[in-house]
Amino acid sequence: MSERIKVYQQVISEIQRLIKEDGYLPGDKLPSERQLSVQLDAARSSVREALRAIELLGVIETRQGEGTYFRDYQTYHAVELLASFILQGSQIQEELQQAKKLLENHVLSVDSLSDQQLGQLMKILDEPSLSKGEKHHRFFLVFFKANDNQLLLKIWRLMQDFSENMEQKAYPDQYYFDILKKHKNTIE
Structure with missing residues (x-):
């Protein structure tokens, strides 16, 4: 170091x-x-x-x-711990991306998406002006909000904020459509 x-x-x-x-x-x-x-x-x-x-x-x-x-700073201790870890690690980029992907995969298991949320997801995917990073952020934000777990949402947002400054893997649009297709099949 x-x-x-x-x-x-x-x-x-x-x-x-x-x-x-x-x-x-x-x-x-x-x-x-x-x-x-x-x-x-x-x-x-x-x-x-x-x-x-x-x-x-x-x-x-x-x-x-x-x-x-x-600031008026009130949060979960787990989030503080995560933030301290992110600030201290030199090898953190890869680990941060792995952890973020695990959280994202977890929220994809939510099977209670409303028709309105499915509509939001389609609108996000059809929006040509969004960058790949913004599309990814907005897409998963719908899932995290549907999951209704404030701690997971807060941790993911923290990871998202830190990872925005790092080089990230960009997913093709088909990745998101495949996720949506699975959820539509689960609902029907």
């Missing part, structure tokens, strides 16, 4: 510790990058990178020209 990654991870841990120990409440302003850099004895670039990663988790928000603020 490179020294830069170690520093970045240490800065994330230190910022999380500061948030807990200093009792930040939603809406409270965090110290500036410069102040955090001095306080944590870390380079500003490492602090900036750590803040971006923590912002991806939804813990903080950066407001242009105003600073960084602690």
Whole structure:
């Protein structure tokens, strides 16, 4: 592991510790990058990178020209654990894609799609302006919502957000039509 990654991870841990120990409440302003850099004895670039990663988790928000603020952050501990794992792993891309595919395959087992949801899926597949990534996201979002499991939905969304920045396998349209065909046969 490179020294830069170690520093970045240490800065994330230190910022999380500061948030807990200093009792930040939603809406409270965090110290500036410069102040955090001095306080944590870390380079500003490492602090900036750590803040971006923590912002991806939804813990903080950066407001242009105003600073960084602690958000109203309530979630499942499993999601926090997953997020920490994603931020720390160097070999995570492949594992993230495997885990995401497992979740997606799980929600495909839902057999309670309404006619309205089937219509939504067809509309998504017929929309030519959607990129392959957006089509995949919207398609599976219908299934996750039909599954009615908020934890799975939250974990999948987190994985989806992180994987958007990674190279992903693009599925041909036929992949989605085959899934839809199976569900139509199950319903009929």
